Amino acid sequence: MSETSPKPNDYESAATGASATVAEFEHHGGFLTRIQHTLHQNPALVPLIVLVLSVILFAVLIGSNFFSPFALTLILQQVAIVGITAAAQSLVILTAGIDLSVGAIMVFSSVIMGQFTFRYGLPAEISIIIGLAAGTLMGFINGVLVSVMRLPPFIVTLGTWQIFLAANYLYSANETIRAQDIAEQAAALQFFGNSFKIGGAVFTYGVVLMLVLVAVLAYALKQTAWGRHVYAVGDDAEAAELSGVQTKKVLISVYALSGLICALAGWVLIGRIGSVSPTSGQLANIEAITAVVIGGISLFGGRGSIVGSLFGALIVGVFSLGLRMAGTDPQWTYLLIGLLIIGAVAVDQWIRKVSV
Amino acid sequence: MDQKGVSLMEPILQGKKLVKRYGRVTALDHCDFELYPGEILAVIGDNGAGKSTLIKAVSGAVIPDEGEVRLEGKQVHFSSPLDAREHGIETVYQQLAMSPALSIADNMFMGRELRKPGFMGKYFFQLDRKEMERIAREKLNDLGLMTIQNINQAVETLSGGQRQGVAVARAAAFGSKVIILDEPTAALGVKESRKVLELIQDVRSRGIPIVLISHNMPHVFEVADRIHIHRLGKRLCVIKPQDHTMNDAVALMTGAKEPDFESAA
Ligand SMILES: Nc1ncnc2c1ncn2[C@@H]1O[C@H](COP(=O)(O)OP(=O)(O)OP(=O)(O)O)[C@@H](O)[C@H]1O
Ligand SMILES: [Mg+2]
Numbered sequence: 001m002s003e004t005s006p007k008p009n010d011y012e013s014a015a016t017g018a019s020a021t022v023a024e025f026e027h028h029g030g031f032l033t034r035i036q037h038t039l040h041q042n043p044a045l046v047p048l049i050v051l052v053l054s055v056i057l058f059a060v061l062i063g064s065n066f067f068s069p070f071a072l073t074l075i076l077q078q079v080a081i082v083g084i085t086a087a088a089q090s091l092v093i094l095t096a097g098i099d100l101s102v103g104a105i106m107v108f109s110s111v112i113m114g115q116f117t118f119r120y121g122l123p124a125e126i127s128i129i130i131g132l133a134a135g136t137l138m139g140f141i142n143g144v145l146v147s148v149m150r151l152p153p154f155i156v157t158l159g160t161w162q163i164f165l166a167a168n169y170l171y172s173a174n175e176t177i178r179a180q181d182i183a184e185q186a187a188a189l190q191f192f193g194n195s196f197k198i199g200g201a202v203f204t205y206g207v208v209l210m211l212v213l214v215a216v217l218a219y220a221l222k223q224t225a226w227g228r229h230v231y232a233v234g235d236d237a238e239a240a241e242l243s244g245v246q247t248k249k250v251l252i253s254v255y256a257l258s259g260l261i262c263a264l265a266g267w268v269l270i271g272r273i274g275s276v277s278p279t280s281g282q283l284a285n286i287e288a289i290t291a292v293v294i295g296g297i298s299l300f301g302g303r304g305s306i307v308g309s310l311f312g313a314l315i316v317g318v319f320s321l322g323l324r325m326a327g328t329d330p331q332w333t334y335l336l337i338g339l340l341i342i343g344a345v346a347v348d349q350w351i352r353k354v355s356v
Numbered sequence: 357m358d359q360k361g362v363s364l365m366e367p368i369l370q371g372k373k374l375v376k377r378y379g380r381v382t383a384l385d386h387c388d389f390e391l392y393p394g395e396i397l398a399v400i401g402d403n404g405a406g407k408s409t410l411i412k413a414v415s416g417a418v419i420p421d422e423g424e425v426r427l428e429g430k431q432v433h434f435s436s437p438l439d440a441r442e443h444g445i446e447t448v449y450q451q452l453a454m455s456p457a458l459s460i461a462d463n464m465f466m467g468r469e470l471r472k473p474g475f476m477g478k479y480f481f482q483l484d485r486k487e488m489e490r491i492a493r494e495k496l497n498d499l500g501l502m503t504i505q506n507i508n509q510a511v512e513t514l515s516g517g518q519r520q521g522v523a524v525a526r527a528a529a530f531g532s533k534v535i536i537l538d539e540p541t542a543a544l545g546v547k548e549s550r551k552v553l554e555l556i557q558d559v560r561s562r563g564i565p566i567v568l569i570s571h572n573m574p575h576v577f578e579v580a581d582r583i584h585i586h587r588l589g590k591r592l593c594v595i596k597p598q599d600h601t602m603n604d605a606v607a608l609m610t611g612a613k614e615p616d617f618e619s620a621a
């Protein structure tokens with residue numbers, strides 16, 4: 001500024017001699033405050049700690065039967081589908097939405113892959129592509145209803161959940177395609193059921209897909225503009241719009257991507273159970289939401305990391321297998337998972353206080 | 357500023373007979389608005405007079421029901437704030453428009469992120485965080501916002517005034533044709549307000565015109581070239597600070613006094 005500013009008011013000149021040192025906030029020593037802060041910065045840390053502790057707990061309780069490469073990779077196999085649908089659910093929940101139709105999209109997509117192969121005689125590979133496209137389309141429909149029509153995600157997906165599921169039963173005529181037929185005529189449908197061994201550890205291709213998918217999404221969320229926009233939309237959609245985010249496009253992309261990932265889960269599902277059944281995956285919805293919540297992603301949107309959801313899915317897997325091996329009533333699993341959910345939300349609230 | 361020249365110039369940003377209704381509330385009632393090249397135009401008016409709605413209508417945040425918006429003489433139809441921004445209009449909205457959980461650097465570059473040069477940026481869309489952080493830090497330093505220590509701090513951990521500072525720095529850094537500030541000093545301390553006023557004059561000396569909405573009459577009279585007085589959803593009149601007192605302005609704004617013939621809109 002070259003021109004002299006016309007007489008600043010007197011009270012302002014009193015500030016000219018003010019010290020130029022910056023306001024430093026004392027870190028008055030709270031150990032708890034520091035933990036709170038660290039967790040705020042690294043939202044996947046809590047589920048990681050819980051995961052490690054629960055593995056140690058069952059290793060001590062059950063011993064080498066549990067703490068073996070075989071059992072630990074069995075957990076991975078058992079959570080693959082939950083882990084993949086939870087990744088889809090995480091994306092939607094990060095935008096402060098929810099997708100109750102993940103399970104329905106998964107099953108319907110798998111049925112489409114199967115029926116297009118066996119009813120219309122298309123090559124399995126083509127049917128798979130059609131199934132993936134169908135899942136994406138279903139997600140896209142959710143996205144349009146949420147972003148363009150501005151309907152609440154809970155209501156939209158409550159509706160489409162019923163619609164996709166009913167369409168699934170009607171289209172498949174409740175008919176299951178047998179595993180043996182698939183293995184003989186359309187092995188590509190069971191691709192993700194294949195596995196390889198490293199020592200005692202057994203990895204299915206479905207597990208590999210889950211891990212790669214989570215890694216790719218974690219990168220996209222953290223390192224690309226799209227990822228930043230997903231968080232911004234979930235944080236405060238109006239502010240995001242005003243600061244130059246195309247919120248509608250972001251929402252549609254998230255729901256469509258969620259649909260695609262669910263269709264992938266449907267393909268993995270065929271590999272896991274061998275057959276194509278319109279009645280499979282009934283619990284997928286609730287399991288995905290459970291994994292996301294235990295994984296520390298805030299249902300209010302904008303906070304959490306997708307790696308946390310993977311840990312959430314693994315925690316559930318560890319408890320399920322651990323308690324089963326310990327020979328307890330399976331109801332204990334549900335009871336403990338219920339406690340974990342409430343605990344996770346309580347921790348989320350506590351971490352959020354850091355900003356208030 | 358040579359005010360005599362103004363009437364011969366074409367406005368850089370103009371609103372004509374803008375109307376915006378919210379249900380039964382008419383926030384803008386056939387409102388006119390002109391911003392001339394190189395000037396600081398203050399907009400004053402009572403709470404609820406429609407000032408924020410006016411600037412939203414000319415910056416793409418609100419689509420007017422009637423009337424037209426012209427940029428450099430050509431009619432424009434902004435469909436979003438991003439659209440207006442791509443035409444060089446940068447706005448600090450009253451509600452600041454920041455994502456609380458994201459960092460200062462993320463917020464400053466929201467919607468205009470920089471990608472890494474080379475392979476990772478081109479094929480993997482990787483953000484150039486280092487560069488964005490460097491620029492963000494530089495812009496905040498320009499504004500004297502040294503109290504912010506960590507550019508990766510989440511915006512929600514900033515004080516209200518610091519947030520406002522970040523929003524102003526963002527607009528000043530990127531505005532190329534017009535900068536609009538809706539109550540940029542409302543939450544600021546004395547020193548920080550002074551910095552913002554200096555920044556406003558600085559931006560003007562770079563040749564970029566500014567719209568400043570403020571309730572602070574001393575600030576308005578200090579920096580404005582012209583003052584647009586807004587009342588009941590439209591422009592009542594435009595005055596020059598050197599021809600009127602603050603009391604006149606307040607009397608006009610509140611309806612205690614009617615504008616005289618020559619300055620009436
Ligand atoms: N999104 C909205 N929905 C409904 N009414 C609105 C909305 N935005 C503004 N209004 C109404 O429009 C009128 C003008 O509001 P506006 O925010 O433009 O006033 P303002 O002059 O900026 O006031 P202030 O000085 O308090 O910021 C008010 O009566 C307000 O209630
Ligand atoms: Mg306002």
